[in-house]
Amino acid sequence: MTKKPILTTSISPSLLHLYDLSSSIVVIIDVFRATSTIASALYNGAKAVIPVDSVPKAIDISKNIGGIAAGERDGMIAEGLQHGNSPLEYSREFIENKTLVLTTTNGTRLLQMALDKNADTIIAGSFPNISAVCDFLVKEKKNVVLGCAGWKDRFNLEDTLFAGGVIHRIQSEFTVHCDSSVMAEAMYENHKKDLIKFAPKLTHYHRLVERFGLIEDIKYCLTDDVANVLPLYKEGKLIVG
């Protein structure tokens, strides 16, 4: 019997140091909304998404390359930018053949952490591209770390539910036994029939819907395969893999 690769789940960036990323595919998960937005932009024809860690850097790089600077802080469009972190902003009409330079509170920060820890491969995962993510992981047959971005290092359920969704689909191809993965899969199993109905239980739902009225964002970000491409990190950019 061939030994199966190991799949583990890191439920907060504060726990990422516990995992060996150098021999793993790391899936960056920031369901609300960075990785959903990255999938959406690439699905709609963006040439690339460049993740950066600050607003000034986003502005500088976008000026140099003629790209779109965008970003979010605390759920709002970041000061100094015209575009934010909503997947619905990045329609084909707007983003096709352009490069998006994106800075966000949690997702792009986690991606930087994975780079610093020499991850073998980095991809971005969200419900809008869950099938593309699962297909890639099964095909590659490498160890996997599902990296939840959380909210400022706090555990959040939406990223964990996505991790659970991935585990639910591909667990037969992997060795899965960490308690985080068992929990993530159980939470997904409980709520997979209606994630949108479960959403009001999430802290982040209240931030996005009650403060900013972003219910359509929530619905999009919890829908499978509406932007089913694989964002693969390569030489500073996320491109379609």
Next chain:
Amino acid sequence: MTKKPILTTSISPSLLHLYDLSSSIVVIIDVFRATSTIASALYNGAKAVIPVDSVPKAIDISKNIGGIAAGERDGMIAEGLQHGNSPLEYSREFIENKTLVLTTTNGTRLLQMALDKNADTIIAGSFPNISAVCDFLVKEKKNVVLGCAGWKDRFNLEDTLFAGGVIHRIQSEFTVHCDSSVMAEAMYENHKKDLIKFAPKLTHYHRLVERFGLIEDIKYCLTDDVANVLPLYKEGKLIVG
């Protein structure tokens, strides 16, 4: 309407820094097995349990006060000690009127972290004393942080299940909205009817049962109220509160 105190759950010591402990009762949770052992020893008449962070310290202090030095590393009785971290070791015949000086991998370390962060009050929680813990928290009407000890900073399910059990019993008396607490309560709700049947899903179960044959420990540690006292930290010692 009186404002209810806030209850949050820290699912790993690596996340404890996110919470304000100075105005909170911190419940140290290390189900397998430190906090179950602490409850058991106090229930069976130990004068006190002194938690310490190293084996030499446990030996020194126990010599000075004529106490019992005990401790565990990686699931086994720590080198240099005669007594370990099994609640079943601390029968009334053995421990009554004695002081237990205890060092463990996760639980006593978390307790030290809570002290360093100036926790208002520290108590120890486990299924064997879940009612005493809940009664105390309801009576005190202060903010609560349920602190899961995990396993070397990794998330574990047994500590989270206990947090969920506490939330399940007392949530009407508190404001509970962090995603960790929602998850913990949901996992408990799923498995409360038969925690022992669920146990083989836990990483720690395999460590304790397959490596060390400790199935009776597991059963004890997952049984409600078999050592129903409140271990309260006071001046370096856990005593019956």
